[in-house]
Amino acid sequence: MAISEERAERRRRQKELADRLTASGALDEVFAQIDAGEPITGEGGLLGGMLKAALERGLDAELTEHVGYERGDAQASWHPNSRNGTSPKTLSTEVGDIELAVPRDRAGTFTPMLVPKGQRRLDGLDAMIISLYAGGMTVRDIQHHLNATIGTELSHETIAKVTDQIAEEVLAWQHRPLDALYPVIYLDAIIVKVRDGGHVRNKAAHLAVGVDIDGIKHVLGIWVQTSEGAKFWASVCSELANRGIRDVLIVCCDGLTGFPEAIAATWPEATVQTCVVHLIRAANRFVSYSDRKAVSTALKPIYAAPNETAAREALETFADSELGRRYPSTVKTFTDAWERFTPFLAFPPQLRRVIYTTNAIESINYQLRKVTKNRGHFPNDAAVVKLLWLAICDIEDKRARERAREKGLPANKRRAPGRLVEGAVTTNWKKALQQLALVYPERITPHL
Known part of the structure; x- marks a missing residue:
């Protein structure tokens, strides 16, 4: 049934009910009170x-x-x-x-x-509180909103308990079993403020998105960095391995201290690839705004090179150019990241398009930053994970409802966004998987 037909049917049923109630006189007293300004x-x-x-x-x-x-x-x-x-x-x-x-x-x-005994709120109110919380409102914001809109006064502690009800669900999600093989894993982070002891400090909340053998993306977990470097990443990799991941082909991330070593210790055959988009941004950090477009264009022959030798020659050509001499920091950025950048050059074009950027996570982080920006700080790391998980679920639910409303419309008239990440299908995955099977036949074939 097309969306217009569904709406027409819903309007018809509602009008029929309203007409029946009005005709019976059941609403006469209600109408009289409304007319009196109640x-x-x-x-x-x-x-x-x-x-x-x-x-x-x-x-x-x-x-x-x-x-x-x-x-x-x-x-x-x-x-x-x-x-x-x-x-x-x-x-x-x-x-x-x-x-x-x-x-x-x-x-x-x-x-x-x-x-039931002990219940002080209808379930619909709890759902409303959780939805407002997932949308980025703080507990005190929700408290004020409910009082101002529907006249319900709930204490700070009561609202906090409602949002804490989903803590077990978050824990179950964070520890759910995973597939044995994820051909590609993307890793990126957003910075949040968290109270740590008597101080509020910036922490990185890392999100991992895995692409399974069918090309479907999944948020594997959310981790708030509690320590620097290898120790933290060793615990993350160990957790993922304990949840069932036996092999990873390619991990795409920004340069993270201690991460390549943790990957090598857990999945020795995995390739760690730096995000090329992050690398280009870092290379432009000290470039004047007027020159950034020209510098980015001049850098393209490096990451579009057919192999490492051609990429090295392109970098040397850029270093000898006027732009290269004007911005030696750009050359240094590529030189310092060369070992993490070059694995990308060994892959065929279709596979490069899949792994050269962490945009799959950056689109999530863009949405999550809108949710977290209104908060001064989080009371603890668990509160960060809870809100980010709720926000992802809330965004996916909203998008699903928009797509449901457009069900039945021609493709050229649909405007609803697709999945943000969970359950989304990687573009051109079949071609990328074919090339992965050629590069890693003994690791891919058992899972096909």
Whole structure:
């Protein structure tokens, strides 16, 4: 069914229900109160009153089934258990706080299912809080937003507990089993502020995206760098190996201290490739803005060279040029990174397009920076991982809903974005996999 037909059907059903309620007179009193200026949501709102009536009616029906007789039944005394008045309960909902009268039984055995004991919020409110948190709002921002929009006052601690409910889910995701082979893994990071002891300092939150044998991308994990260099990377590689990864062909990343050594210790045959886009950016760091385009154009023969020898000649040609003499730091950037850059030159063109950049992660990080920019700092490393995971899930869900709304439309009229990363298919993967199978036949073939 096309999206226009779905909307028309939804409008038809809603209009039919509205017309039926209006014709029955059930909404006359509601309309009268709206005309008199009564609020619809928030404290004293009509929706809150209607929800209160519906919940209390449902709770009363549950108690009727539990004690075995209707309210006012003349034979109530024949039953071993009986009604015993009500107890007050404040329930926070999407339309504001509701004061419920929860029915009780004399034996104290009644356990309501509609609003369970101990529950102080409807599930929809919890979902709203988590969605706002995933969108980048702080706990105090959410507290103010709920109070200002729906009149619900929740404490800082309550909102924090709601967001902490997904901590176990995050932990399970971070430790889920992985495939035995990922032909390509991309690694990149964003900088976040985290409280460490009595100080707030910058930390790198690293994201790893793996491309499986079918070319589908997966976020393998998120790690906040707690120590410098080899020790940290050794723990990350060890964790990935323990989760099932037995081999990695190519790891594409920016220059990271201790990372190549950790990779070599865990997957000795893996190739560590520096991100060429990062390398070009670093080479342009001290280049004046007016010359950056010319310098980038002059550098292209280096990373587009057919082999390492031709690339070395292109670098020497650039070093001897006017631009090279004007910006020796650009030449030094390539010279210092040469060992990490040259593995890229040994691969065929189709494979180069897949591994020459970490853009697969940079697109995620661009979205995540928008989420984290409003925060002063995070209380701990776990809070960073929780928010980044929630943000990725939230972005993917929003994009999925946009694609669902356009289902049935011709391809040239669809405007919804594709998957951000999780489940996305790598462009031209079949050709890249074919070339990988030629370069690494003994490592690829068992997994095909």
